[in-house]
Amino acid sequence: MITNKICQTCGRTIQWRKKWKNCWHEIRYCSIQCRKSKPKDLDRKLETAILEILNHKSINATICPSEATRLIFKEEGWQKHMERTRQAARRLLESGKIEILQKGKVVDPSTFKGPIRLRKRVH
Ligand SMILES: [Zn+2]
Secondary structure (H helix, E strand, O other), X not given: OOOOEEOOOOOOEEOOOHHHOOXXXXXXXXXXXXXXXXXXXXXXXXXXXXXXXXXXXXXOOEEOXXXXXXXXXXXXXXXXXXHHHHHHHHHHXXXXXXXXXXXXXXXXXXXXXXXXXXXXOOO
């Protein structure tokens, strides 16, 4: 059975393609660009920052991903690192740690557009 996978870099769904039928088990990135920019220490720090900020809030609180971006990229120009933070958020979503919301509703991590909020996932 073929199941979709999640890109190890951007956290978006990788759609199965026929050209990958013999190597699907090896596919881990959705694009050459993602394969070239595998998560590094800084990206793991962004994941940790998101979780730590959420841990300091009440259980149903939501945060803007920019809080984590600012924590890691203290200098001016943190805005240009927002996509990196969104990628970290998608990876955390995939590992079941957080939810990604827009207007209070859970959104598809692969297709959302515009501002998002993050919330700790509670079981
Ligand atoms: Zn990707």
